[in-house]
Amino acid sequence: MTDKRFQEIINHYKADIKMYPDNWISHCAQQNSIEEAIFVAATAKNQEGKKNPHQYRLKPIILEKFAVHLSDHASKLKQATSFDDLLKKITTYKIKGIGTLALYDTAERIGAYLGIFPDKIYFACRCKSRR
Template sequence: MPIYNTKKLDSIIKHYKANSRKREDKHIEFCVGQNSLTDAIDIAAKAIDENNKIHFHQRRVGRTELDTFAKSLVSFESDIEKALTFDDIFEITKRAKTEGINELALFDTALRIGNFLKILPQKVYLTSSTRTGAENLLGHLFDKTSLTIEDFPAPFNRPDLSTTEIEDILHIYKDELEYCVK
C-alpha cells in the first residue's frame, strides 16, 4: 500500500479551494436555469452558455457534432426523466453518443443534466485527464471507469470536498499528484 505525503496533498486541496473552487460554471448555471428538461438536455449537449459560447472542454468537438448529439440525446428524454442516479444519466448519454463526441463531452453533458435534475455524482469518474491524475496518485487503475471517495487517501475523505471537486483536483493537479506518493 502506498504511503502518501499528506502534507503535500493537504496543500494541493487548500490551493484548489482558495483558487479554483470559487469559479462558477456558467454552462451548468445556464442549463439549470432552463424551463424544461427538453431545453436543459439540448443546452447541456450543445455545451453552450447564455451567450451561445461552447464550453472550453467541448470546443474541439465542434458545433455541428454537438448539435447532432443534442438531437440524439433529446430523443432519450423519457429515459432521462426516469433516472434516479447520476450513473443512470451518464449511461443514457453514452447510449445517445454520436460521431465525434468524446468521453469528456459525455461526462460534462451528464453533469449538466444531473445538476438540472439535482442528481449529482456519488463517485469520481475517470475521463482522460482525471485518469492520469488518479493513476499518478493511486497507481495503475486498469479498466476502472470510476472510484469511490474511499479509494483515495485520507486528505480526500472530507465532507467539504465533493466528487466533482476531486475530479477537478485530479485534472488540474495531475502532474503534482505524482509527487505525493512516497
C-alpha cells in the same frame, strides 16, 4: 492519500465552486424543460452563447446532432436515479464524434437541471502508445 487529505481537497473544491460557479452548469440548471436543458447541455453553450472550452474542438453540427439524439430520449434521461445512471444513459445515446469528456460534461449539465450530481470521482484515459 489519507482520508484527511482527501477531505481537504473536497472542501477546497466546494469552496472554490461556490466562489466561481461553472456558467455552463448553472445555465443548464436554469432551463424551463428537460428538452431545453438537454439542448443547452449537449451543445455546450452558456448564457452568452459561448461554447465550453472542453468542447471547443467539436464541430457545432456534431453537438447539435448529439442534442437532437438525446432529446429523442428525454423521458429516459429524466428517469435517471443517480449521476452514474444518467451518465450510463447518455453514453448509450452517444453519436460518432462525441468523446468521453463531452459525455461526462453533458451528464454533469443535465444532472444539474435534474438535481443529480456526481458522488464519486470519474477517471477516463485513452492512452495510445507512440513508437
